[in-house]
Amino acid sequence: MSMNEVVAVIAAILVSPIIGGLVAGLDRKVTARLQGRYGPPILQPFYDVLKLFGKEKMIVNYWQIFCAYMYLVADVLTIILLALQSDLLLIFFVLAVGGVFLVIGALAAESPYSQIGAQRELIQMLTYEPLLILVFVGIYLETGSFKISEIIANYNQPLLLSLPLLFVVMGYALVIKLKKSPFDIATSHHAHQEIVKGVLTEYSGPYLAIIEISHWYETVFLLGLCALFWHTSFVWMAVLVVATYFGEVLVDNVCARLTWRWMLPHAWTGGLIMAFANYFWIYEKIG
């Protein structure tokens, strides 16, 4: 590992949660404004997490502690691999580890809410995982590599221009991963829902804080993926990321929550059709 990489990794580990937290704060502020409210301070997510760390530890089963930490570890590793610009699929698989441990932790508590939440979370994973793989395959077809470093080095055109439909497909995955309506089925980033807090119901205090921090890491990872679609120019990258996130917030605010029975078939069909259309486009272009 070169010096640069070491710096990148350390920076990623330290800076990501700050960015993630700020994004979450902005998200709440913008959401409030869209609803005609004043909204909480931008730093609110940090207050929340700090407060949670100061709470009494309360668990149903010690596996929750274990799984919360494993979730964090997996997400940190995701960010590290992203900072090292490694293989997209590998990063994705590591991301899935986090999801799996979140679910195992939720299943560990015999609470009906967290159990149902866990099942729904699994179905959400089932929905977005293939879609993300398809996006990565599209990137590979276009650039000839799965490695971020090589994509950045060898491909000098914004990916968005050749993979617009796959970008939309990734939008589905983003909605699910960021717990936004209409796909905040397993747990919502809003206060509560019909199954209380879904997967997160039984995590509390410091463990909830850990999960929240992992979620910030995830947010940064997802925004990083977004940024990859316009890696040639810094300004446009920023515009794209901001626009995408704002789009997600907008979708969140105008949509009602749907059921997984709606989500699974629709996201898959829509995603598959768009992915195929985009693949054929790439093939056409390559000739």
Add this chain to the structure above:
Amino acid sequence: MLDELIGISILLPFIAGTLCFLVKDHRVRAGIIVATGIALTIDSLLLFQGLSGSYSYTPESLLGIDINSLITFADFALLFIILAIAFKLGNPLIILLTLLQIVPLGYFELKMAHHVEVTPAFYIDSLSVIMNLIISIVGSLICIFGIRYMEEHEHHLHLKKSRQPRFFFFLVLFLGAMNGLVFANNLLWLYFFWEVTTFCSFMLIGHDRTEIAIRNATRALWMNMSGGVAFVAAIILIFHTTGSVEYLSLQTLINHGPALTSALLLPFSLLCFSGFTKAAQVPFQSWLCGAMVAPTPVSALLHSSTMVKAGVYLVVRLAPGYQGTFLSTMVATFGAFTFLTASALAVNMSNGKKILAYSTIANLGLIIACAGINTPAAIIAAVLLIIFHAISKGLLFLCVGTIEHAIGSRDIEDMRGLYNSMPAVSRITIIGILTMMLPPFGALMSKWMAIEAAAHIPWVVVMVALGSGLTVLFWARWAGLFVSGPHLKVFEADKDSGLLGPFVTMFKGFATKVKWNAPASIKVPMVSLAVGAIVLSLAVPWLYTTLVDPVLSSYRPGVFVEPFRTGPLGITSGTGAFYVLPVFLFSILGYIVAVAAVKRKGHRVISAPYMCGEQYADCAQPKFRSHLNSWKDYIAANIYMQDIIGEEKISYWINIVSLVILIVLFGEVLR
């Protein structure tokens, strides 16, 4: 030296099996089985050590009898035994299928090609050695597990007369037949061993002689016999098109000249078809699911190291022969379709063994898809998947078998909270599950390779992507169910706190007050498979350079360039990288942190799950207050999506679509 090793690995199981059958004392029998297992393991390791590149061997005679005639004789004897069984079962289909093999084969041996001499008779390269290692080590461990398991099994059944001699006869014989199968170069010999495995599996599936066991065994028989028919047809066609027995040598057949490619496509398709039936691909999946009625060692053996692996072995072995043809694409499509549909079926199963069965079928589908994609990277993915799947799946079957004996159910809903009562077995099962689905473990790494290799065939990669999403779903919730449950006071951490704590915990778990009372013959196979699954995943760069890579070079010398490079970090290819070691180290680090967090001392409240304020005060018994202050239990269950992808509902359509794929395959090949 190698000659003897080859001979031992095939003949020793035959002899040991016969001894098992003859010996009545079960302790002596156990001794024989353990000794055979150890001998086979050493034998396969020596073979692995001694082999460089490839090795050919043609035995002349066995005890003064010409082996060729011996095998021909045994072949017909076997077919006639099956015919007799078919008559006894009164199953016209099997009679027909058997006759369809006897008559053409007789015609072929007597009329068409008079004395078939193929040299070399055995051809051993890395692929064979890998298969041999799997069969000898994993297979032997399963046989050893079977010793104690069958005692308990017969105890449960209250048998008057032990039927174990017969059981172990077939079980051990199976290993020999598989070894022969992976070594054979002469197609006729390969066919003989092929039929022996069919026969053994029939006998083993029907071992319990219940009505359902016999029905499922019959189904397994006819499906595999149809594969046998295709095999015979392929042999005759090869001879017919090429006009020489030369091409009955597997190596010559694979490395045929480009002129013969189109002519040999039909025999190749038939051989692949035969492999599909054996590997229980859709629409033949039902025999493998039906095989669940057999005692657990049988399922473990069929699923991990033998039988189904014979099917994928053949398809992978033949892969260079049909590279770049239409057949190759169709094989990829077919395999990917099986992967997707079998994963979907696994999602709506709550029967643990059936989940394992469908997951096996799915993984075999992925292996076959890799063979069909037919790039060097894909072949490597296939071989690695064969290895890792064998270990993890063998382990999981042993776990389910043990759990079933303990709790009397194989339903995963009944395994809820099993960690509290059977921590050791649960821990091993969870390890087995995680090695099947998470990085940095080998099975997932092979999947990574498969996806990267499949990337240029869009419909294949789509099916693989959807399928892999489904696999995560059913594995994750199963692992979660084990730890689901109340917090018990078996939490004993005093002794192993401190720096060593996390490591001790890795082996002893959190809950140490519950002891694992099982004999060594149960413990040793399970623990060694679990350790093997983890260690081999870590050692994947080594595994790759010493074992898997030579597969390619011996495969088609000079044609394939190395698709992957190994380094201290893991495996990299031109298009991607899989850092095994860093991921592994980081996970271990995370694991230690997580365990330390669990064990941290201090104030901690154990609370009942949230029940809107109506929970029962004792959190070890989750209940809620219902009407008239009565306490009611509640259960939460998994979503099995039976209304969307129920087994009965979609099996029909899956079978139709897969048949269509097969018809297209053959139609196009025939054209």
Add this chain to the structure above:
Amino acid sequence: MKSLINKSRVKSPWLIHFDCGSCNGCDIEVLACLTPVYDIERFGILNVGNPKHADILLVTGTVNHRNKKALKNVYDQMPEPKVVVAIGACGTTGGVFREAYNVVGGVDKVIPVDAYVSGCAPKPEAIIDGVIIALGKLAEKGKRVDQGIFERLEQTQTNIKKR
């Protein structure tokens, strides 16, 4: 660090609303606090549905013999530090239902209450005011929690064996 955490406690009170036996008058006023007009999220307040995530318990309505167990359970499932706000005439004293045969009385008959909001029904401003008063207590309790003092009710939790 500790002072930062304690500051955060005040800045991020998540509240759970428990309806004991309210006529729904108070409930509507509580929910009115969430609307854009009052927007309690300004103060970082979230209305969560789960005592395990909550810091403040808002109780409306009279406590009766049936729901006092539930109230106590919900209170117990809140991790420390936590405060309770009793809302409305009913919540503080039992209100007009005080003499009913099935009524226990105000919330403080069952669990310790930190702030009382009077009124029938109280205005949203008053509720917010009550919450703000309770926040002062929350900070105090937080300091005690930091010192390792936890004020759990007896016999409701299976505490882990002291090691």
